[in-house]
Amino acid sequence: MRLFAAVTPPSSALDELAEAVAPLRSLPGAGRLRWAEPDTWHFTLAFLGEVDEERLPELAERLARAAHRHPPHELRFAGGGRFGDRILWAGAQGETETLRGLARSATAGARRAGVAVDDRRPFHPHLTLARSATGRVSLTPYAAGLADFRGAPWTAGRLELIRSRLPADGVPGERPRYELVEAWDLG
Ligand code: 2AM
DSSP states (O other): OEEEEEEEOOOOHHHHHHHHHGGGSSSSSSSSSEEEOGOOOOOOOOOOOOGGGGGGHHHHHHHHHHHSSSOOOEEEEEEEEEEEHHHEEEEEEEHHHHHHHHHHHOOOOOOOOOOEEEEEEEOOOOEEEOOOOOOOOOOOHHHHHHHHHHHEEEEEEEEEEEEOOOOTOOTTTOOEEEEEEEEOOOO
């Protein structure tokens, strides 16, 4: 199964962000981007990829330990950015060093459970809002539209293990579906 470890902000914070994002959806080219829906928004801490089901108990045990090593911490949405013209994201401020430490522990724990974690990209806390399949829509005005956005503080209080089910090939417009496998309180 395809898995990743994540932190999901509370719905109040997601609602605020959704309000800030709404006007961007009428910018030129917005229809050519694939927008993630607010009920799937999350911060990925470690992308685990395909994991054999038999590894799941040890993985869960290791992630539980990683969660206990880091306290709940305060974050807020702050600004936005882009990875090239492929990914538009919302950023976070606050106790991001704790989030980073949690991401590191989750990655290390998953490795100890025998999962080959993809960490080629350095950890950069971001919540993906939209993706471009072609990279042909300039994301600069979208990121600029979020530059001044500052959300209310919220507490990252649990580490989640999420399963991603990819859509069947050739189903236009379908998004991956995410299912919570297990979650552990921090601290
Ligand atoms: P993204 O937000 O940068 O797109 C589920 O696919 C989650 O895992 C997404 O949030 C995605 O991050 C993240 N992820 C990280 N590395 C990935 C990879 N190599 N393939 C797919 N998703 C990845």
